[in-house]
Amino acid sequence: MxxxxxxxxxxxxxxxxxxxxxxxxxxxxxAHLPAAGAASAAELDARTIDEDPFTLGVASGDPLPGSVLLWTRLAPRPYEPGSGLPRRRVQVRWELAHDARFTRIVRRGHATAHPEFDHSVHVEAGGLAPGREYHYRFRAGDWISPAGRTRTAPHAVARLGGLRLAAVSCQAYHDGYFTAYRHLAEEDLDLVLHLGDYLYEYAVNATGGARAYTDRRLPAHFNRETVTLEDYRLRYGLYKSDPDLRAAHAAHPFVVTWDDHETENNYAGGTPENDVPPEEFLLRRAAAYRAYWENQPLRAPQRPQGPDMRLYRRLRFGDLAQFDILDTRQYRSNQAYGDGWQTPGPESEDPARTMTGAEQERWLIDGWKDSRAVWNVVPQQVTFARRRNVPTPDYKLSMDAWDGYPASRQRLLDGAQAAGIENLVVLTGDVHVGYAFDLKADFDDPASRTVGTELVATSIASGKDGADRPANWDNLTRANPHLKFCNGRRGYLAVTLEPGQARADFRTVSAVTTPGAPVTTAASFVTEAGNPGLTPV
The missing domain is CATH 1.20.5 (Single alpha-helices involved in coiled-coils or other helix-helix interfaces)
Structure with a gap:
C-alpha cells in the first residue's frame, strides 16, 4: 500500500x-451552521441580556483586498460553562466605518451568535476598498462592544513601498502577564502573525500561577488539563479576558496558526503525547479544533470537519509579500526516537518522513512557482534551521523541530530554489527564545550559500521572565555558526518589509511575572533583497 x-x-x-x-x-x-426550523435553537431577545456580553473584546483577521473577517463572542460570564447565556441564538448587529467615531459608516449588517458555536460571531465583511483602514464594532441589544481597528490587504498588483508586521507566539497564562501585547497594541502595524500556542492545556491554579493574584481567585475548573470541548472553551474565555491581549486584537488584524498546546503538547498528527487510544485522542483533537475556530478570527473555509481542519492558507499583500501560513502539527509523521533531543540517525533521516504532509508540501511549492512577490514569507511553528545543542560530535537535535524531519526540510529548500525564490523568510515560534538564523544550502559548511532567513519570535509569557542569555546560550552559538542572535527574554518580533530590504527588530520586556514592564529593542537585523544573509543594525 x-x-x-x-x-x-x-x-x-x-x-x-x-x-x-x-x-x-x-x-x-x-461543522456547519445549524439548520433553520425545528432543529434550530430558539432565539433570545438581546434586549434581555443584563450583563455586558462583550467581555472578550473583538478581533479581525485574514485581510483580503476587498474584505476582512470580524470576530466577537458573547460571554457575559466567561469563566462559567455556557458563559452566562442560555442555549438560544442571539442576533448581533455589526458596523464598519471609516472613522473611529463611526460617523461615516461603510457597511453594517446582522449576524447570528449560535449556541452550538458558543455564541461566537464570524462576519466576512466584504465590498471594501483595498489597503484601507477601517473601524468596527458590534451591538447586542443595548450593549455596544469595544471598537476595533482593522485594515484590508492591498490590491494584488499594488506596488507597495513598505509593510510592517509583528510575529508573536507562546502565551502561557500561568507563566505571567501579557505585557508585550500592550506594547504591541501601540505599534504602527499592518498585521500580526500568531505562530502558535495561543493557549496552553495545562492547569491554571486559583491565583493564576505566576500572576499570583491576591485580589481574586479563579474557579476550580481551570485547575485541570483541558480535554473536553467545555474545557477548551473555558480556557479561551480565561485567556481572552486578559486586557492586554484584547487591546492587541482590537488594534490590529491577526493571522493565526496553531502549534501543539492548543490541543496537547507535542502531538503529531493523530498520535497523542501520552498512551491513550487513538479514538480518544481524536475526540480531544476535534474538541480543541472546534474551540480554536470558535475563538479566532478565521473564515468559513477554516471551519473544522470533525478532528480535521484546513488551517494552511495563502495571503498576498500587493507585489511586496506573499504569506504562506503553514500547519506543521496536523499532518506530520510521529517524532523519531520517541521525541525530545536525540542523536539523529536512520529513523529521523528517513526520506518518507514529513512535517507538512504531501498535499500541503505540494501546495506550498506550487504557490512559490506562481509567486511574483519580492518577499516570500512562511509563518509556521517550529525551528526550521538546524540547531545542534552542543559544539561537539556528540550533539543532539530536537526531534519535534524540522531537525527531526530533515528530508522534509530539504524538499522545501529545493522547491524554493527550483521556483526561483530569492527572498525567503521563515517566521517561527515555539521555543520561547528570539533567534535569527541564516538558512544555509549546507548546514555542515558555514561558507555555503545562504538561501534565506529564519526569524524566531520569543514567547509572550511562556517560560516566565527569561534571560538575555539563556543557560544554553554559549553552546548554541558555538554549535551553530549560522545562528546570528539568541535572546531568552519575553516579547515579540517586529518586521518591516520594503522592496530593497527586510528589517527585524527583536522587542523584549524585562519581566512578565510582574505587570507593566517597559519594552526595549534587544537587537535589529536587515537582509537585502536578492542578497540573503542577516546583518546587524
Whole structure:
C-alpha cells in the first residue's frame, strides 16, 4: 500500500469513527451552521441580556483586498460553562466605518451568535476598498462592544513601498502577564502573525500561577488539563479576558496558526503525547479544533470537519509579500526516537518522513512557482534551521523541530530554489527564545550559500521572565555558526518589509511575572533583497 493510500485509509477510519460515536459527539463535531426550523435553537431577545456580553473584546483577521473577517463572542460570564447565556441564538448587529467615531459608516449588517458555536460571531465583511483602514464594532441589544481597528490587504498588483508586521507566539497564562501585547497594541502595524500556542492545556491554579493574584481567585475548573470541548472553551474565555491581549486584537488584524498546546503538547498528527487510544485522542483533537475556530478570527473555509481542519492558507499583500501560513502539527509523521533531543540517525533521516504532509508540501511549492512577490514569507511553528545543542560530535537535535524531519526540510529548500525564490523568510515560534538564523544550502559548511532567513519570535509569557542569555546560550552559538542572535527574554518580533530590504527588530520586556514592564529593542537585523544573509543594525 502506498503512503497516499495509507493516509486515505486513516482519513476513512476517522470518518467511520465519527459516524458511530453517538448524538453527543455528532453535535460536538458539527461543522456547519445549524439548520433553520425545528432543529434550530430558539432565539433570545438581546434586549434581555443584563450583563455586558462583550467581555472578550473583538478581533479581525485574514485581510483580503476587498474584505476582512470580524470576530466577537458573547460571554457575559466567561469563566462559567455556557458563559452566562442560555442555549438560544442571539442576533448581533455589526458596523464598519471609516472613522473611529463611526460617523461615516461603510457597511453594517446582522449576524447570528449560535449556541452550538458558543455564541461566537464570524462576519466576512466584504465590498471594501483595498489597503484601507477601517473601524468596527458590534451591538447586542443595548450593549455596544469595544471598537476595533482593522485594515484590508492591498490590491494584488499594488506596488507597495513598505509593510510592517509583528510575529508573536507562546502565551502561557500561568507563566505571567501579557505585557508585550500592550506594547504591541501601540505599534504602527499592518498585521500580526500568531505562530502558535495561543493557549496552553495545562492547569491554571486559583491565583493564576505566576500572576499570583491576591485580589481574586479563579474557579476550580481551570485547575485541570483541558480535554473536553467545555474545557477548551473555558480556557479561551480565561485567556481572552486578559486586557492586554484584547487591546492587541482590537488594534490590529491577526493571522493565526496553531502549534501543539492548543490541543496537547507535542502531538503529531493523530498520535497523542501520552498512551491513550487513538479514538480518544481524536475526540480531544476535534474538541480543541472546534474551540480554536470558535475563538479566532478565521473564515468559513477554516471551519473544522470533525478532528480535521484546513488551517494552511495563502495571503498576498500587493507585489511586496506573499504569506504562506503553514500547519506543521496536523499532518506530520510521529517524532523519531520517541521525541525530545536525540542523536539523529536512520529513523529521523528517513526520506518518507514529513512535517507538512504531501498535499500541503505540494501546495506550498506550487504557490512559490506562481509567486511574483519580492518577499516570500512562511509563518509556521517550529525551528526550521538546524540547531545542534552542543559544539561537539556528540550533539543532539530536537526531534519535534524540522531537525527531526530533515528530508522534509530539504524538499522545501529545493522547491524554493527550483521556483526561483530569492527572498525567503521563515517566521517561527515555539521555543520561547528570539533567534535569527541564516538558512544555509549546507548546514555542515558555514561558507555555503545562504538561501534565506529564519526569524524566531520569543514567547509572550511562556517560560516566565527569561534571560538575555539563556543557560544554553554559549553552546548554541558555538554549535551553530549560522545562528546570528539568541535572546531568552519575553516579547515579540517586529518586521518591516520594503522592496530593497527586510528589517527585524527583536522587542523584549524585562519581566512578565510582574505587570507593566517597559519594552526595549534587544537587537535589529536587515537582509537585502536578492542578497540573503542577516546583518546587524
Amino acid at each position: 502506498t503512503a497516499e493510500l495509507r493516509a486515505a485509509a486513516r482519513r476513512f477510519d476517522r470518518r467511520r469513527f465519527l459516524t458511530v460515536t453517538g448524538a453527543a459527539a455528532a453535535l460536538a463535531f458539527a
